Amino acid sequence: MTGDNVLVCDNIVRRFGGVVALKNVSVAVRQGEIFGLVGPNGSGKTTLVNAITGFYPPQDGTITLDGQKINGLKPFRIASMGVARTFQNVALFHGMSVLDNILMGRHIFMKPNPLASFLYPWWAQKEEIAHRRHVEEVIDLLQLAPARDEHVDVIPLGLQKRVELARALCAEPKLLVLDEPMAGMNQEEKEYMVRFILDAQDALGLTVLIIEHHMDVVTALCDRVLVLNNGQEIAQGPAREAIADPRVVEAYIGKPRNAA
Numbered sequence: 001m002t003g004d005n006v007l008v009c010d011n012i013v014r015r016f017g018g019v020v021a022l023k024n025v026s027v028a029v030r031q032g033e034i035f036g037l038v039g040p041n042g043s044g045k046t047t048l049v050n051a052i053t054g055f056y057p058p059q060d061g062t063i064t065l066d067g068q069k070i071n072g073l074k075p076f077r078i079a080s081m082g083v084a085r086t087f088q089n090v091a092l093f094h095g096m097s098v099l100d101n102i103l104m105g106r107h108i109f110m111k112p113n114p115l116a117s118f119l120y121p122w123w124a125q126k127e128e129i130a131h132r133r134h135v136e137e138v139i140d141l142l143q144l145a146p147a148r149d150e151h152v153d154v155i156p157l158g159l160q161k162r163v164e165l166a167r168a169l170c171a172e173p174k175l176l177v178l179d180e181p182m183a184g185m186n187q188e189e190k191e192y193m194v195r196f197i198l199d200a201q202d203a204l205g206l207t208v209l210i211i212e213h214h215m216d217v218v219t220a221l222c223d224r225v226l227v228l229n230n231g232q233e234i235a236q237g238p239a240r241e242a243i244a245d246p247r248v249v250e251a252y253i254g255k256p257r258n259a260a
């Protein structure tokens with residue numbers, strides 16, 4: 001699995017005590033695609049994302065980003081190599097505005113150098129303007145301008161999730177990892193979010209790995225999917241085909257009583 005793959009996970013194993021959360025899971029995400037991670041509750045989706053982002057490194061197997069091995073690296077190192085992430089439960093900085101939260105996405109590019117800033121203030125100013133320009137582009141893309149000065153604690157959940165997406169986009173990721181970006185949203189909010197993700201992919205040429213439970217969202221967004229059950233792959237391939245696989249249907253709704 002090489003070529004235009006941004007992310008390659010090869011035979012990933014992760015145990016928690018006696019629970020084997022991932023059993024030899026392999027997946028490759030291609031440049032520019034939206035790849036879905038699907039499966040019933042407890043099937044290992046978040047564990048795989050945690051392995052990729054360095055929160056729970058795998059005990060076996062290899063993970064590479066653009067051909068570079070990343071398993072074993074700390075989360076901040078993996079983030080600085082170009083993996084940005086949103087969380088199942090929104091993780092924004094409380095007490096701060098929408099704009100300040102989004103600006104935090106640029107921190108991986110900020111290398112404070114007081115001496116350089118003192119000697120060359122124009123240089124620091126130029127850098128600040130470049131950060132602002134990128135942030136404004138993302139704000140426009142996700143239509144967040146009307147909410148930019150609001151406190152994140154008082155805006156609706158759908159908007160909070162959009163702010164989290166904006167913050168991740170500001171990191172200019174090679175790989176954007178979205179953990180259930182539609183969780184808790186109503187139908188209208190979900191449709192908006194699908195549109196924003198597709199627009200962002202189109203404008204910024206993103207590569208996305210997304211955990212998603214809503215099958216209408218999966219088919220609207222994903223080029224390909226990996227379906228997990230009990231920590232193992234049960235299907236992988238184009239979204240519509242994979243989720244129609246009888247093993248996937250069975251994992252979600254169970255076997256009919258009269259089946260052999």
Ligand SMILES: Nc1ncnc2c1ncn2[C@@H]1O[C@H](COP(=O)(O)OP(=O)(O)OP(=O)(O)O)[C@@H](O)[C@H]1O
Binds near residue numbers: 016019042047
């Ligand atoms: N930190 C942990 N400690 C112990 N067990 C864990 C831990 N994280 C995950 N597990 C176990 O690993 C298995 C897979 O969990 P995981 O959260 O990856 O599933 P999931 O597919 O993301 O589920 P959901 O859709 O409900 O979020 C479960 O049995 C879970 O209890």
